[in-house]
Amino acid sequence: MAVKVVQRPQLTFWEKLYIPQILCGLRITFRHFFRNLFLHIAHRFGRKTDVRAGVTYQYPEELRPLFSRLRTRHRLMVRGNGAPRCVGCMLCETVCPAKCITIVPAEHPDPDVEKFPVRFDINLGVCVYCGYCVEVCPEDAIRMDTGILDIAATSREAMKLDLHELMNPELRKPVAACGLDFPHQCGVHGGELRGSWEETLAALTHPE
Amino acid sequence: MIEALLIKLVIAAVVFGGVLNLAGLHTWVERKQSALIQDRIGANRAPIFGFKLLGLFHAVADAIKMFTKEDVVPRGVDRTLHALAPFFSVFFALVAFAAIPFGPQLVLGERVIDLQVAKIDAALLYIFAMLSLGVYGVILAGFASRNNYAIMGSIRATAQMISYEIALGIALIGVLMVYGTMDLGKAVEAQGHTIAGGWIPLWGIVAQPVGFVVFLTAALAETKRLPFDLPEGESEIIGYFVEYSGMKFGMFFLTDFLETILVACLATTLFFGGWQVPYLQPDGFHFPWGAELPLANWIYVLLGVTSFTIKVLAFCFVFMQIRWTLPRFRYDQLMDLGWKGLFPIAVVNVLVTAVVMILLGGGA
Numbered sequence: 001m002a003v004k005v006v007q008r009p010q011l012t013f014w015e016k017l018y019i020p021q022i023l024c025g026l027r028i029t030f031r032h033f034f035r036n037l038f039l040h041i042a043h044r045f046g047r048k049t050d051v052r053a054g055v056t057y058q059y060p061e062e063l064r065p066l067f068s069r070l071r072t073r074h075r076l077m078v079r080g081n082g083a084p085r086c087v088g089c090m091l092c093e094t095v096c097p098a099k100c101i102t103i104v105p106a107e108h109p110d111p112d113v114e115k116f117p118v119r120f121d122i123n124l125g126v127c128v129y130c131g132y133c134v135e136v137c138p139e140d141a142i143r144m145d146t147g148i149l150d151i152a153a154t155s156r157e158a159m160k161l162d163l164h165e166l167m168n169p170e171l172r173k174p175v176a177a178c179g180l181d182f183p184h185q186c187g188v189h190g191g192e193l194r195g196s197w198e199e200t201l202a203a204l205t206h207p208e
Numbered sequence: 209m210i211e212a213l214l215i216k217l218v219i220a221a222v223v224f225g226g227v228l229n230l231a232g233l234h235t236w237v238e239r240k241q242s243a244l245i246q247d248r249i250g251a252n253r254a255p256i257f258g259f260k261l262l263g264l265f266h267a268v269a270d271a272i273k274m275f276t277k278e279d280v281v282p283r284g285v286d287r288t289l290h291a292l293a294p295f296f297s298v299f300f301a302l303v304a305f306a307a308i309p310f311g312p313q314l315v316l317g318e319r320v321i322d323l324q325v326a327k328i329d330a331a332l333l334y335i336f337a338m339l340s341l342g343v344y345g346v347i348l349a350g351f352a353s354r355n356n357y358a359i360m361g362s363i364r365a366t367a368q369m370i371s372y373e374i375a376l377g378i379a380l381i382g383v384l385m386v387y388g389t390m391d392l393g394k395a396v397e398a399q400g401h402t403i404a405g406g407w408i409p410l411w412g413i414v415a416q417p418v419g420f421v422v423f424l425t426a427a428l429a430e431t432k433r434l435p436f437d438l439p440e441g442e443s444e445i446i447g448y449f450v451e452y453s454g455m456k457f458g459m460f461f462l463t464d465f466l467e468t469i470l471v472a473c474l475a476t477t478l479f480f481g482g483w484q485v486p487y488l489q490p491d492g493f494h495f496p497w498g499a500e501l502p503l504a505n506w507i508y509v510l511l512g513v514t515s516f517t518i519k520v521l522a523f524c525f526v527f528m529q530i531r532w533t534l535p536r537f538r539y540d541q542l543m544d545l546g547w548k549g550l551f552p553i554a555v556v557n558v559l560v561t562a563v564v565m566i567l568l569g570g571g572a
Binding site for chain 1 (some may be wrong): 248249252421530
């Protein structure tokens with residue numbers, strides 16, 4: 001049977017004395033202390049600002065640099081005229097593994113555009129941030145590049161985003177433009193458009 | 209008579225006000241110093257009217273929190289002892305400061321004032337008595353909490369404090385032999401002498417370097433802070449004050465800082481010349497190269513008090529640095545260090561001191 005002899009590290013004489021080792025440890029902490037103290041004072045006078053004095057970030061004021069591939073809160077891309085780029089093809093809703101996307105498409109008044117979403121809701125409380133919706137979209141209409149990480153709410157309802165919030169990532173509930181509770185009622189009601197979409201689509205279908 | 213009483217009251221107010229504020233400031237120093245050591249920023253989120261002042265108001269916020277928090281007393285505890293224990297701890301830590309001389313004698317007209325709350329002949333014994341009585345607060349806290357973990361924590365604390373008090377006491381016997389007095393005021397005055405042609409002030413650290421190292425180690429163990437924080441162990445070990453909340457917990461917290469300051473004061477007084485400034489005699493500076501600079505009494509006193517304060521603050525800083533440098537001992541290592549390390553070294557130190565003193569022909 002093979003025997004492996006493990007060499008345990010033995011303390012040297014100086015290490016056994018203990019006090020020199022304490023001084024070594026103190027040297028490290030003192031070095032950090034005075035380096036950071038010097039840097040903090042230098043920063044106060046506007047010097048050496050390229051060297052950080054701490055590795056921590058002061059979070060709400062100072063955001064961490066985000067990697068460009070990081071998947072953050074969704075947004076819907078907007079055409080030049082203010083309408084969503086989404087064509088209501090339902091691919092993202094189909095591919096979503098968490099089934100957090102709800103799309104209600106409608107026929108577009110403009111015969112050149114086939115469909116448009118009257119409702120596009122994402123339940124962020126269910127979303128797994130897999131990014132499949134972004135991958136699958138043929139129109140590049142949905143992206144996950146807002147950089148919004150602080151997705152938090154006090155109720156499940158508030159975790160659900162509607163079309164307005166998805167198109168304007170700065171918006172938070174309640175959305176004044178719609179003036180209606182979630183799920184918002186913008187859309188076709190008995191063959192008529194209602195809600196804030198009325199203006200958008202009116203401008204779209206009857207330019208000037 | 210009234211005047212003498214008033215003077216004493218003022219001195220007491222200055223000492224205790226200073227000490228308590230320094231203890232409060234320690235919470236800030238602890239946060240900021242550890243932050244700098246660990247490449248962090250530290251607490252900086254307690255603005256008053258928009259002024260953050262480097263997070264200094266966190267100490268105020270802490271105090272308000274401690275005072276307004278619910279004070280939970282567990283069911284079935286001895287309520288009297290449970291309430292008394294934190295007061296014992298703080299009281300004995302505070303009264304020990306009475307015997308620390310923080311400045312030379314101040315001459316105001318006819319009156320000579322000792323800058324010391326209580327001029328006690330056996331000041332050293334008094335401080336040790338108070339330090340030892342501090343164990344009562346600890347053991348009462350564990351005993352009255354009716355919690356097995358608390359009792360075990362207090363037993364650990366008691367064993368540690370008693371073990372290290374022996375090493376502490378013997379380390380100071382060497383100092384006693386050198387100065388020949390228990391009076392801390394006289395001990396500080398004795399450190400005003402110089403050796404080596406007047407170049408080196410004869411402070412305790414020059415006369416008793418080994419005693420200083422043993423004293424410092426044992427004194428750190430007395431304060432129950434890292435690396436000797438086995439009685440409590442902030443985050444991991446259940447200590448003797450688990451069952452305390454609100455300001456009662458705050459008092460144990462305060463006691464730790466008070467003891468740190470007390471140890472810093474003791475180390476300054478006994479080993480770093482107390483309020484002595486190098487080359488400063490009561491009538492002014494006497495430099496070894498022959499220059500002299502006569503000074504008035506009040507400047508001498510002011511320099512002395514400043515010197516004492518700076519030394520104490522420096523010691524507090526070093527203690528804090530050690531606290532954030534070293535990891536915690538294992539309990540058997542702690543006992544080994546106390547009984548097999550410091551105790552024999554201290555005894556040998558006393559013997560060597562005695563022999564050297566006889567050879568030099570000095571001493572009593």
